[in-house]
Amino acid sequence: MRRQNLAIAGLMLLALTGCNQSYSQVQQPSPTAKLKVVTTFLPMYWFTKAVVGEEQPVELLIPPGTEVHDYQATPANVSAIAKANILVKNGINFEEFLEGTVKSAQNSQLKEINASANIKSLAGNPHVWLDPVLAKQQVINIRDGLIATNPEKKATYQANATTYIQKLEKLDAEYKQRLQNYPNCTFISFHDAYPYLANRYRIKQVAVVEIPEDQLSPTDVQKAINAVKQYKAKAIFGEPGVDNKLLKALSQDLNLTLQPLDSLESGALDPQHYFTAMRENLKVIENACK
C-alpha cells in the first residue's frame, strides 16, 4: 500500500513540476490576497480555525473518520500543500505522511507551523491536544505562527486566540476540580492516547493493551486480563464509535465497565466540538473513577 501511494506522489511531483514553469508568474500571491491555510488533522483544524476566524477558510488534509495514525497522503493532499501559504501540524512525529507529501508539493513559499514547538513530549507520544493546558500552548504556537506570516491580521488572531484560550482555561479548571478526588484512579486503554491528560490530572494510565482493529485473539484477551489484575484497574476505556463487542464481553468477565473515551481524532468540524468532547471525556473518567 505504502509503495503504491509513493508512486502516486511521485507522479504528482512530475505533474506539478511541469506546471510550475508556466504558472509561477501568475500564482505569486498579491499582498492583499487571502492566505491559504492547510491543517493536518482535526484538533489542528479546530485550533487554527478558532484563531483565524470565520471569514478565512482553513483546509483539513485528513477527513474526520479517517484513521490518522497510519494515514497515507493522496494526490489531492499534495496539490493542497502546493497551493498553501501555511501548513499547521501537530508534530512529535504524528503526521508521518507529511514529510514526503511536502517534498512532493515543491512549495518554496510554504511556512510550517509546528503546534507542539516548546512542548516537552512524553516518550514521543503525540497526543498532547488531549491535555487542555498543552492545547493552550498549541493555540499560542499557532497564533504566533500566523501573526509572523500575516502581521496585518495580528489583532484578529490575538482576540480570537484569547477567546478560545479562556475556554481552555475554564475546561482545565473543571478537570482539576472534578478529578482531584480520585488520585489513585487507574485505567487501562486500548489506544495510547492519554498520558498527557493522566499526567496533568494525576490519574494513572497504567497499561495500554494494543489490540487489532478487527478482532481480539485469545492472546489479546489474556494480555488485557493480566493488566487488569496486575494494576487493579478501575476501568477499561475503549474508543467511541468502534464496535466493542469483544471488549464488552471482556469487561463483563472482569466485572469492569467499558467506557468510551474519545481521542478527538475524529468528530465535528466546529472548533467548539473540542470542548463538547472533552467534557464528555471528563464525565466518563469521573464516573469510571468513582
Ligand SMILES: [Zn+2]
Ligand atoms: Zn491516537
